Amino acid sequence: MHPNPAFRKSTRAHHLALAKARGFGTLVVSAEPFPLISHVPFVMETDGAADLHLVRSNPIARRLAEGPAAAVLAVQGADGYVSPDWYGDPGQVPTWNYVAAHLRGRLSLREPEALRPHLAALSARFEGALPGKKPWTLDKMDRGTLEKMERMILPVRLEIEETDGTWKLGQNKPEAMRLGAAEAMPGSIGAELETLAALMREPPV
16 A cells, blocks of 8 residues: 555545455465465455455465465556646656555355355346346356356455555645646556546545
8 A cells, every 4th residue: 555644545435345346356365485366356245245266276275275364355446657747847757546445354265055156146246237238147057067167166255354545646736736637647558547537536535
């Protein structure tokens, strides 16, 4: 997280809302000689937990076979490069604006019976957001094929104990500079630039 307190006034509600909306993040568990990292889709049916699944051969899944582990789920939102020219002030330097949240807590394997309901909830979350199509559901799969695939994965839950986040949207600049950069942002380099520009126009408290 960025150390500047101007970018860290977002609340737990902001962090969880970003995580729910994105549904994809980077899962990190401490290990030697390097941390274990996986990029995972997830679903949050409550504010207290993120549910996901891992392939059995995933190093994190093997670690969880030994018991729960401390973990971080890092969720990246909109981001984009900011050219100093957009501020209208020759004393500025290039930077990168972004939104991100970290969910910290205990990661553990769930009971096997939780897997299929989890898969149904996960697919419903993303299929339901697709415009103009009937959502795909598990019952479209051949039962034998579904059961074979299910044997390859494990349901996992992150019990969220604390959150933090960075909403770096130019709050440390005068309003005219911030809004000037917001106007130019959709033509920049990054992800979800229109969303980032909108957030820069109305930065969260």
